Amino acid sequence: xxxxxxxxxxxxxxxxxxxxxxxxxxxxxxxxxxxxxxxxxxxxxxxxxxxxxxxxxxxxxxxxxxxxxxxxxxxxxxxxxxxxxxxxxxxxxxxxxxxxxxxxxxxxxxxxxxxxxxxxxxxxxxxxxxxxxxxxxxxxxxxxxxxxxxxxxxxxxxxxxxxxxxxxxxxxxxxxxxxxxxxxxxxxxxxxxxxxxxxxxxxxxxxxxxxxxxxxxxxxxxxxxxxxxxxxxxxxxxxxxxxxxxxxxxxxxxxxxxxxxxxxxxxxxxxxxxxxxxxxxxxxxxxxxxxxxxxxxxxxxxxxxxxxxxxxxxxxxxxxxxxxxxxxxxxxxxxxxxxxxxxxxxxxxxxxxxxxxxxxxxxxxxxxxxx
Numbered sequence: 212x213x214x215x216x217x218x219x220x221x222x223x224x225x226x227x228x229x230x231x232x233x234x235x236x237x238x239x240x241x242x243x244x245x246x247x248x249x250x251x252x253x254x255x256x257x258x259x260x261x262x263x264x265x266x267x268x269x270x271x272x273x274x275x276x277x278x279x280x281x282x283x284x285x286x287x288x289x290x291x292x293x294x295x296x297x298x299x300x301x302x303x304x305x306x307x308x309x310x311x312x313x314x315x316x317x318x319x320x321x322x323x324x325x326x327x328x329x330x331x332x333x334x335x336x337x338x339x340x341x342x343x344x345x346x347x348x349x350x351x352x353x354x355x356x357x358x359x360x361x362x363x364x365x366x367x368x369x370x371x372x373x374x375x376x377x378x379x380x381x382x383x384x385x386x387x388x389x390x391x392x393x394x395x396x397x398x399x400x401x402x403x404x405x406x407x408x409x410x411x412x413x414x415x416x417x418x419x420x421x422x423x424x425x426x427x428x429x430x431x432x433x434x435x436x437x438x439x440x441x442x443x444x445x446x447x448x449x450x451x452x453x454x455x456x457x458x459x460x461x462x463x464x465x466x467x468x469x470x471x472x473x474x475x476x477x478x479x480x481x482x483x484x485x486x487x488x489x490x491x492x493x494x495x496x497x498x499x500x501x502x503x504x505x506x507x508x509x510x511x512x513x514x515x516x517x518x519x520x521x522x523x524x525x526x527x528x529x530x531x532x533x534x535x536x537x538x539x540x541x542x543x544x545x546x547x548x549x550x551x552x553x554x555x556x557x558x559x560x561x562x563x564x565x566x567x568x569x570x571x572x573x574x575x576x577x578x579x580x581x582x
Contacts, residue, residue, distance in 0.1 A: 216416040222423035229427035230260060233434040240438050242510035243559045255511035259433055262286045263426045266299065267329055271422065273303035274409040278310070278386070278401050287513040289437060290478075290563050293523045294393070294504045298386035300403050304377040307362035307406040310384075314355050315399035318501050319389040319567050320345040323471050324361075324381040329429045340381045342472045348373050360406070367406040387471055389502050389567050391527025437512040441561065444480045448489055450564055450575045452477030475566040477575070481507070481541050483558040488542035492576040493564070495535050500569035502526060505539055507552050508561035515560075520553040546582055 237252050262281075270277050281299035282291050291297070296317075302308055302324075314320065324341040350357045350373050360374040361384070368374060384403075390396045452475060481489050493503060506514045506523035515522035529537045530549035539550040543558055554560060566572050 216420070218420045219416045219423075222420035222427075225427050226423045229430050230256075233259070233430050236431075236434045236438055237511075240510060241442055243557065245557060247555065247557060248510055251509050251513065252511055255513060256434075258286050259288070259430060262288060263430050263433070267426050267429065268419070268422050270299070271301040271329070271425075272412065273301050273306060273382070274405060275412050276300050276302060276308060276403045276405055278384070278403040281385075284516070284518050289433065289440070290508055290512045290561075291506075291514050292389070292504060292563075292565055293506060293514050293517040294390050294502070294525050296386075296388040296390075296398055298384075298388065298401055300384045302361065302377075302382060302384055302403075304362060304379060304381045307360060307365040307368060307374075309358065309360055309404045309406055310401065311358040311404075312356065312401040313399055314345060314351045314357050315388065316397045317388045317390045317399065318396075319387070319473070320399060321387045321389070321471055321473055321567075322375075323385040323387070324375075324377055325383050325385065326380045327382045329425050331428070331432065339472060340378050341375065343375065344473065362406075365406055385471075387474075389504075391502055391525050440512055441510045444478065444561065446479040447482055448479070448579050449577050450477045450479040450491065450562065452564070473568055475569060475572050477564040477566075477572075479562050479577070481560055481562055483541070483543060483554070483579075485558075486544075486582050487558075488540050488546050488580055488582050490538050490540050490578045490580060491562070491564075492532075492536055492538045492578070493529075494573040494575065496566075496569050496572050498570050500566060500572075502567035503564060503569070503572075505552070505562060505564045507541060507554060508563060510561070512561070515553075515555065520555060522552055524550055524552065542582065544582065 233256055237256055242248055266281060270279055278298050278300040280296065282288055282297040321344045323339050325339045345351065345357060348359065350359060360368050360372050362377055364374065386401065388399055483489060491505060502525060504523060504525035508514055517523055524539055529539060531537050537550065539552055540546045540548055541552045541554060541562065543554045543556050545551055564575060
């Protein structure tokens with residue numbers, strides 16, 4: 212039997228080594244160390260390895276594109292939002308694509324076109340290059356369907372079709388479909404297709420080897436970034452942040468430059484003593500807005516398991532105060548008041564407040580109290 216191509220075998224062994232390095236990173240994180248935190252840490256490593264494999268090895272092919280659910284209840288990446296359906300597709304700005312489907316009824320269906328997050332910055336600008344949302348184009352029909360073309364004008368694009376031009380370097384499309392209340396809002400159905408012909412898809416050793424090396428790089432990027440996010444937070448029992456467009460414009464790092472400029476992210480750490488709770492009062496902005504949502508996060512930058520307990524709330528699910536504000540309570544035990552975010556007995560974690568299409572958002576008021 213012929214030997215395996217050397218490049219391919221070395222790339223796979225590199226992938227195994229990267230997983231061992233990721234394990235060392237996870238075990239070295241300074242975190243509360245509860246049994247639950249440790250269990251979620253080892254689970255997180257397995258989840259991230261699966262996510263990386265699916266994103267890069269299976270779906271990164273701009274000539275045979277797929278738009279797929281990139282995160283969900285069991286695969287979460289760097290502070291996920293339970294109110295968002297995350298979609299992802301790999302593209303090539305030299306080619307043209309047809310993006311179509313049913314719009315659904317979530318209030319925001321954002322389209323973020325950005326640089327290659329898998330391989331990192333390679334000179335020039337990194338992160339988000341084009342930000343828009345489906346509703347800005349007026350292409351949703353009475354039946355709820357829509358069609359957009361992405362990339363240069365090309366044979367096969369109908370005359371008069373709505374088309375989004377892409378700059379050089381735009382190799383990825385991230386869709387953030389944001390719900391205020393999943394119980395009553397209908398999710399979208401999305402399809403992406405290459406306009407024109409493509410060669411038959413094959414598993415070629417050099418292509419698979421390069422993707423394995425990319426998987427190794429991205430796995431370590433994610434684990435190191437999550438470690439830095441957790442250990443670098445200095446805001447305790449308070450929340451602060453900035454609009455996504457400021458992170459993109461500032462070109463701060465490979466993580467924050469991929470922000471959605473239509474959003475504002477505000478973060479903080481919560482710490483509770485025995486019998487304590489943290490009240491977070493969210494004040495409405497002076498101007499209309501689309502969404503806010505608060506979620507509690509573990510040391511691995513994953514949302515707490517929202518399938519089995521209330522761990523996130525939004526302007527569509529929280530009970531408002533009489534003055535139009537909302538008070539959410541982070542507590543290990545039921546405080547007996549509305550809008551409880553259940554920590555599952557844990558007394559330390561991360562919290563993220565996201566706004567969508569909101570201007571001049573007020574800083575939330577955080578108050579530590581005894582139950």
